[in-house]
Amino acid sequence: MNSVVSLKQVCQRVDYGLTTSAVLGGDGPRFLRITDIDDSFVDWASVPRCTASEAESAKYALADGDIVVARTGASTGRSQWVTVSEPSVFASYLIRFRVGPEFDSRFVAYVLSSEPWFDHVLSVAHGKSAQPNMSASEMARFRFACPPLPEQKAIAQVLGVLDDKIAANTKLAETADEVGSTLTRRWLDPDVTVVLSSIADIVMGSSPLGADLNETGAGTVFYQGVRDFGLRFPSSRVWTTAPLRLAEPGDTLLSVRAPVGRVNLAREETCIGRGLASVRSTTGQRFSLFHLLKASKEAWAPFDGGGTIFGSINKGQLASIQLPGIKQEHAGRLEDSLAALEKLVSSALGENAQLAQTRDSILPQLMSGRLRVKDAEKVLENAGA
Numbered sequence: 001m002n003s004v005v006s007l008k009q010v011c012q013r014v015d016y017g018l019t020t021s022a023v024l025g026g027d028g029p030r031f032l033r034i035t036d037i038d039d040s041f042v043d044w045a046s047v048p049r050c051t052a053s054e055a056e057s058a059k060y061a062l063a064d065g066d067i068v069v070a071r072t073g074a075s076t077g078r079s080q081w082v083t084v085s086e087p088s089v090f091a092s093y094l095i096r097f098r099v100g101p102e103f104d105s106r107f108v109a110y111v112l113s114s115e116p117w118f119d120h121v122l123s124v125a126h127g128k129s130a131q132p133n134m135s136a137s138e139m140a141r142f143r144f145a146c147p148p149l150p151e152q153k154a155i156a157q158v159l160g161v162l163d164d165k166i167a168a169n170t171k172l173a174e175t176a177d178e179v180g181s182t183l184t185r186r187w188l189d190p191d192v193t194v195v196l197s198s199i200a201d202i203v204m205g206s207s208p209l210g211a212d213l214n215e216t217g218a219g220t221v222f223y224q225g226v227r228d229f230g231l232r233f234p235s236s237r238v239w240t241t242a243p244l245r246l247a248e249p250g251d252t253l254l255s256v257r258a259p260v261g262r263v264n265l266a267r268e269e270t271c272i273g274r275g276l277a278s279v280r281s282t283t284g285q286r287f288s289l290f291h292l293l294k295a296s297k298e299a300w301a302p303f304d305g306g307g308t309i310f311g312s313i314n315k316g317q318l319a320s321i322q323l324p325g326i327k328q329e330h331a332g333r334l335e336d337s338l339a340a341l342e343k344l345v346s347s348a349l350g351e352n353a354q355l356a357q358t359r360d361s362i363l364p365q366l367m368s369g370r371l372r373v374k375d376a377e378k379v380l381e382n383a384g385a
Contacts, residue, residue, distance in 0.1 A: 002147050002369070008140035010108055013098040016136060017068075017090040018060040022048035029057055030088035034070045037080035037094075041167040043174070044085065052089055060089035060096075065105035067112060068094040069139060076132040077121030081109035095136045104149060106156035111144050114367050145367075154373040155366050161380055162359040169348040169355075173231055176341045176348075183341075184291040184326075187334050192325030196318065200289055201280045204256065204315045205245050205272035212242035219243070225275030226255045226262050232345050233267045243271035247278035252290045254279050256318065258311035261300025263293050265342075277318060287338035288326060296323050 008014065022031050031050035036042060052060070062068075062084050069079040072093050082088075090096055099105035111117060120142045125132040146152070196202070207224060219241035228234040234253065247253060247266040255262040257275040272278055281289040299321050304311040326334060362379055365371035371379075 002145040005146045007142045010103040011097045012100040014136050015096045017092040017094045019092040020050050033091040034075050034093050062088045067097045067109045071095050072133040076125040079112040104152035104156050107152035158376045162355050166352045166355050169352045173345045173348040176344045180338050180341045187327050187330040188324045189327045193322045194325045196321045203278040205276040207273040208240045208242050212240050220271045222271040224273035229264045234264050240271050247272050250286050252279040256313050260304040260311050260313050285335045287342050288335045
């Protein structure tokens with residue numbers, strides 16, 4: 001039989017994080033921040049380090065099974081179940097919940113991804129000020145139905161299979177992305193530069209009226225800027241019934257407002273807003289163009305702030321950007337290699353979208369008891385997890 005418990009009751013420790021700054025390099029502990037937590041796993045390789053005293057490193061040390069929750073800003077209430085492989089601490093805008101041995105920490109983490117939790121967050125965090133925020137005590141008083149420990153473990157295992165597969169796919173996609181970047185750098189010609197307009201057509205974005213936007217999937221998917229950018233493709237969140245400027249599938253979507261130069265690929269016909277441009281290869285080498293733009297960070301530096309209030313680049317400046325050329329004898333081979341790698345990336349990330357959809361559909365059913373664990377396992381088999 002399920003019992004109703006509070007988050008405070010299931011935790012042996014609740015702590016605020018360390019106030020310090022992230023640093024590049026060094027040998028200090030990893031410094032987990034709000035921007036580093038994701039729906040399914042932490043990419044520790046991208047988490048910066050920090051300088052911390054021995055006492056601070058001990059006090060704020062993360063351990064396997066800890067749950068960290070964002071306490072301020074638009075991410076308030078977002079949580080992450082943590083596994084660590086090296087010394088790591090957490091930042092002050094996160095709250096750490098350490099679950100007691102009588103409960104399964106991963107099950108509790110899934111509770112903090114459920115609709116009742118976000119209803120609690122909405123009722124508390126968004127009514128106090130313009131900036132959403134929650135205290136540790138406000139989070140800790142959240143109450144939920146908790147089954148016996150064996151059932152907690154079974155539910156966490158079912159959902160964990162999906163998240164573990166998502167993490168493995170993401171690592172595969174990241175590795176393929178790194179290989180593509182390495183190949184591109186290897187076959188650049190240091191003695192040759194090309195002007196972007198000589199190898200690509202450019203379409204600058206234009207934002208439709210707010211009245212024509214929706215979040216129900218009606219019309220054409222719309223991206224204003226980099227907010228929804230992912231490893232390779234943006235996440236669909238907003239659509240428009242009156243698109244103005246369009247990117248075609250396979251076009252590079254390039255940020256023309258700070259942060260200038262960030263890129264994704266268009267997966268479908270896409271309406272682009274003022275913060276983006278569509279860059280379309282005119283040489284038949286769309287993947288080479290994508291990786292060339294991705295690798296040319298120094299080209300964007302003069303336009304990305306640098307003392308101004310807000311960095312940006314206009315169409316004329318973008319068209320005249322000079323990029324390193326690709327050695328002609330390797331151009332065809334590079335495009336073929338990148339196409340194979342991009343197929344792998346697309347397949348892995350596409351499967352992730354399906355796995356996440358499966359997870360998000362069965363999570364509330366498992367939590368409410370409407371779906372039994374053995375039936376959920378059949379769903380996983382059908383999903384290929």
